[in-house]
Amino acid sequence: MIPAAFDYVRATSADEAINLIGEHGDEAKFLAGGHSLLPLMKLRLAQPSVLVDIGRLSDLSYIRDAGDHIAIGALTRHHDVEHSDVLAEHVPLLAHAASQVGDPQVRHRGTIGGSIAHADPASDLPATTLALGATYVAQGPHGTREIAALDFYEGFLTSTLADDELLTEIRVPKMQGAGWSFQKFNRRAQDWAIVGVAAWRRNGDSGVALVNMGSTPILATRVSAALAQGASIEDAAAEAAAEADPPSDLNASVEYRTHLAKVLTRRALEAAGT
Amino acid sequence: MTVTESAPATEFIGQRMLRREDPALLTGEARFTNDLVVPGALHLALVRSPYAHARIVHIDTSAAVALPGVVAVHTGADLAAAWAAPMPCAWPVTDDMKNPAHFPLAVDKVCYAGDGVVAILATSETAARDAVDAIDVTYDPLPAVIDLEDALADRVVIHDALGTNTSYTWALKVEGAPGQIDAAFESAAFTVRERYVQQRLIPMAMETRAVVAVPQPFGGDITLYSSTQVPHILKIMAAITLGIPEHQVRVVAPAVGGGFGSKLNVYAEELLCMALSRQHKVPVRWSESRTENTQATIHGRGQIQHIELAADADGRLTAVRVRLLADMGAYLQLVTPGIPLLGAFLYAGVYDLPAAYDFECTSVFTTMTPTDAYRGAGRPEATYAIERAMDALAVEVGIDPLELRRRNFIATEAYPYTAWSGLTYDSGDHDAAATKAAALVGYEALRERQRTQNIAGATTRLGIGVSSYFEMCGLAPSRVLASLNYTAGGWEAATVRVLPTAKVQVVTGTSPHGQGHETAWSMIVADKLGISPDDVDVLHSDTAIAPLGLDTYGSRSLPVGGVAIAMACDKVIAKAAQIAAHQLEASVDDLEFAHGAFTVTGSPESTMPLAAIAFEAFSAHNLPEGLEPNLECGVSYDPPNFSWPFGTHICVVEVDTETGAIEVLQYAAVDDCGVQINPLIVDGQVHGGVIQGLAQALFEEAVYDSDGNLKTSTLAEYLVPAASDVPPITLGHTVTPSPTNQLGVKGVGEAGTIGAAPAVINAVVDALAGLGVRDVPMPASPNTVWSAILGAAPAPTDTAGTDVGDHPDATARTTVAPPEGGAP
């Protein structure tokens, strides 16, 4: 319950934050809402030597209509994503998925950028933004770059974000009236999903991504391909786990997760309509 | 005058009076042990074994000693001289029970992950925690023993000196004539033979344990503040274990944040804080983290149950046979070995069984956290087995499970009922409780709906589960405890003291931690003495203020402690009557006591209120010859019998057969705890108990891996449900007063938990019966339910079944397995 000692520095701008993290090397970590990092530190499963607090970079907390997409500042809290009118109109799947993260207290502190940068395959927002074809914006010492969500997740809790890069913005295409569903299956509401499915459909297009079905969030491309070729929902959903490599844990075996992914994908697609 | 043993007037008893405990708890004013400010206290932290079973090869403390703030580091070997006796086990259930010596710190060997190895004292909690990481212990790991049947085989013996992992075998066999049990099974029209597993549970009181020991270095006295249910028992045991004269030990339980049996114990950290505070001559405190709590505080349940029922052609029980294998964990804690015995009398449930009962329990050591009392302690386990087996029997007989129960209930007119065991059940009306529960859920309509809903191919199936139970509480008649080899008695003490200004102090030996004793006890006294509850203060949980008592557990506080208070009031009234008679110049026999005043029969103007008598007793100016001053009377009450609350719970679920998810649609609990002192509190006890039982059925399990590591060591993995995960509860009550005490009370603390788990699982199995599922083990997680469906043979009536999945590995059959060798 008491973290190991560390040094604490507070950044007043994104540039300063990136400089600070560069100065302190790979033992340093960004601290945003802290709701991914601090639980690990309290159990001493993470012991960074320096925390660079970016929590006061209020210019990274916003939700803006940017034409074909919605731009969300990385420090936007889950609570604000959940209650955003802009997202409710243009990306309701993301607003709803944010309402399913953790519990109200967690949503009052946790940020979308923190959740995505943590790259936990069991988290709701990495998979949801992946299904939506989001692009992430990262700022580093040499400028900014855009990373497609599909290229971002490398492995369990690891991403293509460099140690000295700061995730600054999440760009999510407008859903343009697509039907959608977020199926989160768990035993307690506050927990991570045992399996989750984020899905949208619009005409022949679709996006389906799986929560907690591998070491990264999984884009179920074969489901979308099957749908595009006119397969029934039932048949398309049968492909749900084809690209997954699900873990086995206290709550679910590999076989059960595989089965759940198919059932939940079918239900998501049915709920999303055509 | 007849004032003794009279049922009190009930101006307050029976009212939903709000709790006087609440304002302090609601405003943050209440002081839990961690809230106590003790200047100069050192903080204790423990290095705990990461291994389930290992020899301690070497301990290097040098780096830790050098850290800032670290005052001392002690190993088990250093402290060997601090203990006058091993940690106590108060319940040697058999004369040949094996009990390994167990000390607060391990010396040569650790026997479970979490066993204490090194004690650190530092000037702050942070410094102590940092020092834990700086201690280097070299272990020589040994194989873990986490399977009960494996433990029984003694392939790895945990305690070398014992030569076996078996602690004891205890039997209870009652038959009217020799061979009656065997004959009953041979001639039975129906038999069922079931194996159930009571998974290990973690009690998870929301307040973890905390301890502060404050020594008085130059007098030898020591005060222990501890988050405990049992300050009185702890005082005696600490004195013995530490070799401190008992009169120099004071134990205080401040506000205690729940216990559920987990704080009914004598723990290493309590003894360490006391020993180290005496050695270092400063206060020493310790606060348990949740991750420590899951490993260093006792677990509950942990049994493999084999139960066989024999029944006649109508489904009436003719014999019950039970074989238990119980998990003691690594060591015997305070009452570890006795827990299965508390259930030994309940495997025939609430049913009229002839004298044909055969119970035997074998208990084994494993390399896991010690088990001990957890809410219900033996009784939920027993009730689960009989109530699940009754449903299995109903299937065999081919009748509705509620009807089968009705055919077997002990008839109301048979009370008081002398059971096959020789125990007398005080009162009951099982049919009334069952009828009420059935009405609350609309039982017949649900069965009708079930017939139309659970058709071939249905993926949302309705299930209805019934559970009828006895609570068996009021622990306990001391002579019965003697027959069970329990070291202590089961009495309770109370003192009622009327102060000169007619305010009343009640001193009780019960030690509440959420049960609302201050409110309930004041209501009893108010009715007995004819005063306002606001004029009654209840003193408890400090052995210097309430020196006599046996504390709070086993739903005993009201039927033993509450009755003791009523009896002390009777003594006060009797003494006051002598003063009143003297003052009124009347005979005691001519006095009536009502509404707080004595009146001479037939002379309403000749009256004297208790308030005036109190002052007379205090001033002592004019008392009857030979009568002592002051109006204070004490009672130590030993109950003549257990009390037998009972009831029926009905749970209604829908099971999603595609995912295995269970939704509880309705939960109705009808509990009869005799007379209710405060129905508000009774309802709360049942609500909470039901959800703990439901949590065992659906959510909770202490899971160990094959190396003996606890995989559910935090509240992130151990699934205590939240409000979002459980249903509302519909309550009903019947009231069948107990004839064995003047209040007519029985107790209610564990009833909800006892009734709930079998009701829930019966409902789940009922929902899936058409798919051929005969059992679903606890906790019935979605994965477990799904596996049970996959593994079930399609029922002949529903061969279409349900398309539940497509993976080929349908091996996870979880239905009833026949008993293993050695079982009946």
Add this chain to the structure above:
Amino acid sequence: MEISVTVNGTEHQHDVEPRTLLVHYIRDTVGLTGTNVGCDTTSCGACTVHLGGESVKSCTILAVQADGADITTIEGLATDGVLHPMQRAFMENHGLQCGYCTPGMVMAATSFLEENPHPTDREVRIGLEGNLCRCTGYHNIVQAVLAAADA
């Protein structure tokens, strides 16, 4: 590091170690022990306080992160010796037994009603998903919050 935090309307300035959790700061440094700790995994909600008017788990915030913040703890809810309507509703509906989860539960519930003033039974249950209670089975807690919403 020097921080300034307003707790229940009173400003406090202290030098704290960066690793000090807000809940430990509130309990040990400010000396308000009504806020409890029940777990080490952000699961139980016993440590819930309001930060800027919203419920947060004070075990998962560093005191240095709360520098400049306005915090309300359970001690700040009652005014002039009169219980807050939520506290009164908990008492009247027997929404507490041992009382250990209660401060966090009450703080979570008041924040929840700010966001959803007229909830259903189900919405209350979901709204309190971040708080664990071992005594009450939640039934009366839900009744209390519904009663407070009607008050």
